[in-house]
Amino acid sequence: MTDVVRIFRRSSAALFGLGLVAVMAVLAVLAPWLAPRDPDAIDTARRLAPILTAGYPLGTDEFGRDLLSRLLYGARISLVVGLTATALAALAGSLCGLLAGFVGRWVDQLIMRSIDTLMAFPYFLLAVAIIAALGPGLVNGMVAVAVVNIPFYGRIVRATVLAVKQTEYVESARALGVSELRLALTHVLRNCLASGDRRRDPQYRRDDHGAGRPLLPRSRRSAAHLRLGQHAGREPPVSQCRAARGGAPRHRDLSHGVGLQSAGRRTARRAGPAASMR
Amino acid sequence: MAAVGGGGLPAYALRRLLLAIPVLFGVSVLVFAVLHLAPGDPAAIMLGAQATKEDVERLHRDLGLDQPLVVQYLRWMGQVVQGDLGRSIPLGRAVLPEVLLRFKATLVLTAGALAIALVLGLAAGIISAVKQYSWLDRLSMGVAVTGVSLPVFWTGIMLIIVFALQLRWFPSSGMSSPYGGSGVADVLWHLVLPAITLGTASAAALARLTRSSVLEIIRQDYVRSARAKGLAERAVIARHVLKNAINPIITVLGVQVGFLLGGAILTETVFSWPGLGSMMVRAIQARDYPLVQGGVLLIATTFVVVNLAVDLLYAIFDPRIRYD
Secondary structure, three states: OHHHHHHHHHOHHHHHHHHHHHHHHHHHHOHHHHOOOOOOOOOHHHOOOOOOEOOEOOOEOOOOOEHHHHHHHHHHHHHHHHHHHHHHHHHHHHHHHHHHHHHOHHHHHHHHHHHHHHHHOOHHHHHHHHHHHHOOOHHHHHHHHHHHHHHHHHHHHHHHHHHHHOOHHHHHHHHOOOOHHHHHHHHHHHHHHHHOOHHHOHHHHHHHHHHHOOHHHHHHHHHOOOOOOOOOOOOOOOOOHHHHHHHHHHOOOOHHHHOOOOOOHHHHHHHHHHHHHO | OEEOOOOOHHHHHHHHHHHHHHHHHHHHHHHHHHHHHOOOOHHHHHHOOOOOHHHHHHHHHHHOOOOOHHHHHHHHHHHHHOOOOOEOOOOOOEHHHHHHHHHHHHHHHHHHHHHHHHHHHHHHHHHHHHOOOOHHHHHHHHHHHHHHHOOHHHHHHHHHHHHHHHOOOOOOOOOOOOOOOOOHHHHHHHHHHHHHHHHHHHHHHHHHHHHHHHHHHHOOHHHHHHHHOOOOHHHHHHHHHHHHHHHHHHHHHHHHHHHHHHHHHHHHHHOOOOOHHHHHHHHHHOOOHHHHHHHHHHHHHHHHHHHHHHHHHHHHHOOOOEEO
């Protein structure tokens, strides 16, 4: 833990990023008190109000809903999905990588070929297909984003495990009679996470922008009208950061092309606008 | 994978191609399973709400959808290994030519984005590394972080608003002008905004990687020796630093191509680019199994081939690497 504090203190960029995320988190948590109005309240008389309209600091969308309130409430969903999906992907990916790197042989082959398969699959289609199979909904959305991101963690952890496995302290622990499971979890995994030396797998250096990534697929997907819940009509209408951001072009009919209402297509027609009107 | 030792590039390439078989097999199983397990029935979607149960069942029989899933999968695979991707369910046309036609547009878009990513990313990365901690370094890395963080659809929409609607410099959608325009220049003109949209994130990622990779090399003893023997700085960077820093960048290119192919879908929908992605999304909605399966297989094959090519490129830039 102290290491984390030290790393953050040393880097002003890290501190800045942390501050930014903290501000977003605080705004999201305080949304019910900060938001000037109900994010889903419709006021057709005030459709598409420009920015800085009295009472609507950021203006309104095509249904006359307050954009500031929608952004604040949307940040909650974006943050929860981003963090949960990252945690899920990191957990599942690390386990796969640990198993592959530590056990080796056919287990390694099986896991790595599966990871290659996931990587070769166009990620956006994979997410859409998973949503189509599981049905729309916040949890399914998180699962989809997590699955798409598993390969990145899996490959990094495997590469690190392969390096750590060769070290003398692992060898001596094994000589002392430490069980393989304990060896894997305490000696190898912990040192992989601590060193976090992603550079061992240069393929994934691009991933050094870390946890922000899963937020984006989320927004990509929602941009695609996979507005979970809202279309299914199973859950109360939700606003996401993106719903507010993506709302603007819709009336220019841009989203006609973006209309990937894959899973809930027919339900959407039935429940979509109605659900928003509730 | 790559090790110092005896030669054998063809053998290595062959072994890698063989390794691609289980991966593509996995992709085919995954896409088949996800699609067929998803709720929704292509026959019912095709016939509409008025169709009777008998109509739907008859269409099921005609399409072979009444068979067990394993039989359907094996039948499809039997066609695929013969180079036939089947027929689209609602369109009734052969999948392969349809998919290839659309894939060409996607490739043009991906190539454009990759070119932009390479030019911007390499330039920004090299400059930042050579002038480390200068204002130029801080500026380009700041822009890079921003670029990585921007969602594709947002960048695309902003570019459309500014450069297509306000300034009217570039068209907002499509791949060619409706009247007369079909030449290369016309396609390039349409390509500018989508390629920038798709390439931004990759350019930013490449810039950061290039910077760290060059910085690692620039501190090596042999670079100091090169400077000490009186080589011009330009020659040191070009011949001694870049040649050694390029391998991790090439590695990432393979993954970036996959990232671009996967990300092209959104760019295509924002810009109404007639690529594979927008067609695939419509096909998923219609549960057009053969079309989606064929398209995914095509993209996955491209990804595998590109990554193989990337791995073979190492040897050109680093003669120490031998494949065995």
